[in-house]
Amino acid sequence: MINISVFSEEKAWSKRLKNKDLFFKKVCKAFPKKYRFTNKKVSLSLLLSNNKNIKRLNKDFRNKDKSTDILSFPSSKKITISNNTYLGDIIISYEYLDKPKSQNLKLFKEKVIKLFIHGFLHLLGFDHNKNNDYFKMLREEDILYKRIKSKLN
Numbered sequence: 290m291i292n293i294s295v296f297s298e299e300k301a302w303s304k305r306l307k308n309k310d311l312f313f314k315k316v317c318k319a320f321p322k323k324y325r326f327t328n329k330k331v332s333l334s335l336l337l338s339n340n341k342n343i344k345r346l347n348k349d350f351r352n353k354d355k356s357t358d359i360l361s362f363p364s365s366k367k368i369t370i371s372n373n374t375y376l377g378d379i380i381i382s383y384e385y386l387d388k389p390k391s392q393n394l395k396l397f398k399e400k401v402i403k404l405f406i407h408g409f410l411h412l413l414g415f416d417h418n419k420n421n422d423y424f425k426m427l428r429e430e431d432i433l434y435k436r437i438k439s440k441l442n
Contacts, residue, residue: 336379338382358382363413400436
């Protein structure tokens with residue numbers, strides 16, 4: 290089972306996601322079986338942030354002086370899922386998702402789910418530095434997204 294701790298430092302998130310904890314718990318519950326980690330205690334933290342703060346984190350930890358949509362910080366290079374595993378931290382920027390501002394809530398939530406999946410896979414060791422890895426990760430993202438979308442609709 291995945292235990293997700295959701296934190297928010299950007300007030301605008303509350304306008305789009307009324308119950309952030311419940312939203313992300315439902316997303317994790319809708320994961321395919323191999324990513325739900327039943328009979329195990331798996332946890333991660335999620336920070337719902339903004340461009341200013343994610344830019345600072347990107348500069349401090351990745352030496353890139355620019356904002357980005359998402360940052361993932363795996364707890365270790367090689368994740369082994371044991372009985373009590375902390376996967377790491379995900380940070381998502383609100384401004385990247387809220388474009389265009391006229392988008393409806395459904396589209397916003399779909400973008401949040403896709404980005405969260407991307408960060409989650411990074412915590413599990415997926416990467417996209419090489420072409421082969423990129424396509425492997427993209428395939429896995431698509432599988433997870435379709436599964437979640439079918440369960441949440």
